[in-house]
Amino acid sequence: MSAPAGGGRAGEDAVRRLLADPPDLPVRHGLDALRSALGERGAAVLQAPPGSGKTTLVPPVLADLLGPGGGRVVVTQPRRIAARAAARRLAHLLGEPVGRSVGYVVRGERVVGPEPRVEVVTTGILLRRLQRDPDLPGVGAVVLDEVHERALDADLALALTVDVRSALRPDLLLVAMSATVEAERTAAALSGGEEPVAVVDVPGALHPVERRWVPLPGGVKRLDDRGTTPAFLDHVAATARAALARDAGDLLVFLPGAGEVDGVVRRLRGTVAADVHPLHGRLPSAEQDRALAPGAPGERRVVVSTAVAESSLTVPGVRLVVDAGLSREPRTDHRRGLAGLVTVRVSRAGADQRAGRAGREGPGVVHRCWSESEEPHLPAHPEPEVVTADLTGFALELAVWGAPDGAGLALLDAPPAPALAAARAVLADLGAVETPEDGGAVTARGRALAQVPTDPRLARALLDGAPLVGARRAAEVVALLAEDVRAPGADLVAALRAVRRGGPGTASWKATARRLEGLVGGAGAPSERLTDDVAVGLVVALAHPDRVARRRPGGTSYLTVGGTGAALPRAGDRDAGTTGSGSSGLGALEWLAVADLDRRPGAGDATVRAAAPLTEDLALEAAAARWQETDDVGWRGDRVTARRVTRLGAIELSSAPLSTLPPGALATAWRERLGREGLDALPWGEAARSLRRRLDFLHRTLGDPWPDVSDAGLAATAELWLGADPRRTDLVAALRGLLPWPEAGRVDELAPERVRVPSGSSVRVDYAGDQPVLAVRLQEVLGWEASPLLADGRVPLLLHLLSPAQRPLAVTADLRSFWDEVYPQVRAEMRGRYPRHPWPEDPWTAPPTRRAAPRRPRP
Incomplete structure (x- = not known):
């Protein structure tokens, strides 16, 4: 787009005139402090609430400080709408058309004169310039606006600009402007590792805003597993009608996304005595400008907007705000590689920003579509995108x-x-x-x-897809994915045909497609062998090879290369369009290229929101990096099986049995089985279990060099002690092979498997618990003075003294105390119950025995 000629000395004079008599905006009271801070350090943070005039007056101040020949001031805005609006506002105050002293550059549009003093750009444009030439030739100052929004590109632009000042351009003036807290953190970041730069805090002068809460009617939900509910949009529209009927002024309605904006606009048009305008980033520039223009005298306006109007735009005439209380934020499931926007509750800081829109021009009212009791439960601030986004x-x-x-x-x-x-x-x-x-x-x-101004995956699809399907078709599909155009019935090909015919979102899509085509214009003509359907699928597959999907055998759902289960939307799903998925014919296809997936809570499979047909050949071409041929060794019961498998990621393409096991395959299979089932999968015999328990006792009691034979310890050293085929391994010998030398010869001494008791019996010691236990009948240890000590005298053997019926009578490791203090009571209770067994009055002198007295013959 051409720009008016001029600038230069006329622009200098216009800036001086503006600063000599600036508009009565709150920020004017902080301009001297800002000049002083920049004179000392060359960088500063300006904190001022929305509507204070910082975007309008700070750039001229920097232009004045730079003076003639000092370079232009580049001002960043988070959105294209805000960049255009800021440039027009400042140009109007200078008494010039946009493109003379003040211009703007946004994606797909450039209105800049030959000698601009101020250039307003989106943050992404500044990033491209920094990457192309970090010196920023011709730029004397950078103003980073709305840094409190903590968008990814804004955080990155701040970091790279600070790096440029530190390494290349110490003369570059830098101002970060914020509407909310964390100014001190930003000041520390701008310092380049030195003392934090100054924070200039300008108090706000907003008019009072009355808060009214409009809770949801009974039974109405804001969100369900498919997104914002139609009943909730009905509630927002009803709240807007009530606000217009009760109070004067224009109305600004906040909703989370373009789809909700369009839904409420449809509900309001024709039902209110006001002009109703949508406002979101997918609208053509002319429609965005109409939403931001003042209304005709005597006519009321309703602007239904996404978050674009939250902090970086002024919508004239607004005295009423309806806040739906929802926000759309980026979220990513890094395990499955599914990224996108999700709808969440607005933060308290965001709600205050929205409410402030009603108080810019006079006292206002905000209607909040939630109850007052919900307010304290809202998050204090939105999370920075770097924490949640892809x-x-x-x-x-x-x-x-x-x-x-x-x-x-x-x-x-x-x-x-x-x-x-x-x-x-x-x-x-x-x-x-x-x-x-x-x-x-x-x-x-x-x-x-x-160099492609889009997500790297889409950039790959454009660059690699253009030679295969033609530059125009590749650009059209990539633009469709970048613009997030809805696909009725999940059919992306139908969505492409719809935007080609014209309709909602078409203008933005066309502009994006033209721009992308220009980047690969010489890439080639469309391949005659590819229909539109398959061409769309190939481009999608190049962008998301992990989402190439094949229908599961015998089922209707799909499995993606990345391992995610996926199902087409059910008929009647409101995101699937009015006819459901059946009309698209996608469900009859074996292969799909999936562009968009989401997973409902509790659902086994993700739901396909946009997909296109694909063939197996093209799937293999797009996801070639995921193709692999492996020898899989597994188990069928207790039998090891082996097969050669060809896969595309998680999708099994073919397999064939192997007649012989590959080298090392059996050991690998056992390692996997042990990892899955634990050591219980091994053929433990009683002798091996017993030895393992004794070794575990010694390791716990004596420590090194006795080996750790716990599950974790043995699993970590399996390759040292376990043979290739554990079914043929002598586990007792394998465990003994772990024993240190010469300590190995003392196992039976330190942790004997059996202990001989006074009766002459050899009784097995139980090492299963924390302390070794000897369970023995009381009569077999009569006269025994003390329990044996194990592990070089460190641990006494714990005796479980049993009745003749093998039931516990006492537990002790101190036999002397038992015979002297406890035995008399045991004898009194037991001698009548077991008269054939000895219960001597003096246990110290009675001979131990394992036999009972013979039965007396009946008379």
Whole structure:
């Protein structure tokens, strides 16, 4: 898009005029402190609430500080809507058209004159420039706005800009602007390792906002396992109608996503005396501008918006807010590799931001679609995206910068190690980075993927898909995936045909597709052998090879290469469209390329939300890195079996039995079985169990060098003592082979298997408990003065003294005390019950015996 000529000296004069008589905004009272902070350190944090004017007045202050020839001021905004709106607002105050002294650059649109003083860009645009040329030629200052939102690219842009100031551009002025807390942490990050930079805190001057709670009617749920419920959207629309009927002013309604926005817009149009406008990132620029433009005199407006209007936009005329209380945040299941946006409760900080929109121009009212008692249970703040989001693109940016693990960068929060490892594994799979063992550095392919302004997986699909299906078709499919266009019945091919015909989301999709096609315009014409259906499937499979899926034998569900079970949506599922999945014909296909999956709580399989047909040949081509041929050795009962298996990830393609076991296969099978079933899978005999218990006693009592024969200890040393085929291994000999020398010769002395008692019997010692036990009939130890000591005298043998019927009479390790103090009572109780057995009055002198007196003959 062309921009008005001009700028230069006229722009300098316009900036000075604005600063000489700035608008009466709260931030004007902090501008002198900001100038002073920048003069001392060249960097500062400005904390001011929404609506205080920081986005409007801070960039001109920096332009003035830089002076003629000092370079332009680059201001970042988290969203395209906000970038355009901020540029237009500042240009209006300077009395110029956009594109002269003030311009903007967003994805797919550039309105910048030849000599701009201020350039407003999305954070992603700044990242691309930093990666392309860290020197930032022609830039004298960077303003990072809305850093409190803690988006991934915003955190990264802050860290890289600080790195540039430290290493290359100490003259670069840097201001981070935040509307909420954590300003001190940001100030420490901006310091480059020195004392934190100054924080300029500007109090807000919002008008009072009355809070009203509108809890849900009985039986209505906000969310179910399919997302936001239609009944809840009915409640939000009813709350909006009541707010318009009760109070004056325009109304701003907050909802979590574009789908909910469109749903409430449909419910309100024609039912309220006001112009109703949607506002979200997928709308064409003209529609976004209409939502942000003031209404005609005497006409009321309703703007139904996603979070784009939460903090970085001013919607004129708004005095009423309806807050649905929901937010859409990134979440990732790193185990299954399923990433996406989920709907969660808004944080208290987010709810306060939304409420503040009603108090920018005068006293206002916020209607909260929850009860007052729920308020304390809301999370205090949204979690930073680095903690919850898929980190694949983030990890690629780090690798391109030369810091694959982020070490040394001023990141406000370190990325979680498991999530970063999963992201780097994906990049290695794409050939974008070296393996961690090789350093994880970016490859030439990785740099090429990073040049495509989308997720690295989609970038791979574009670059590799264009030569196979043609640049236009590859770009159209990638744009469809990037724009998150809904696929009725999960049929992505039907969704593509729908956007080609025109309809909701078409303008944004077309613009994205044109831009992507321009990156690979010479990649080739469409292959004649591929229909549209299969071409879509191939591009999807290139983006998500782990989601290539094959129907399970004899069933209707699918198994993906990554190992996730997947099922097509049921007929009647509102996310499947009005006709359900049956009309798409996907369920009749053996192979699918799945673009979008989600898993409902308690469901065995994930639900396919978008997929396209695929053939086995193309599945093998797209997921070639997952193809493998292995020899599987397993068990059928107690018999070892072996087969050669060809797999595509978790999908088994074919198998054939092996007539002979590969070398080492039997040992491998036993290791796997032991890992699965534990040591109980071994053919333990009583002799081996007994020896193991005795060795365990010695290890616990004497320690090294006696071996650890616990389950964990034996499993860790299985290769040292267990043969290739444990069924043919003498486990007693194997355990003895672990014994140290010369201690091995003392096992029977230190932990005897049996002990001879005074009666002459040899009684087995039980080592199963914490202390060895000898269970023996009382009459066999008459006259025994003390229990034997085991393990070189360290542990007394615990005696379980039994009745003639082998029932316990006493437990003792101190026989002398037993005979003197306890035995008389035992004798009194037992002699009448067992008259044929001796119960001598003096146990010290009576001979021990294992026999009973003979029965007397009956008279």
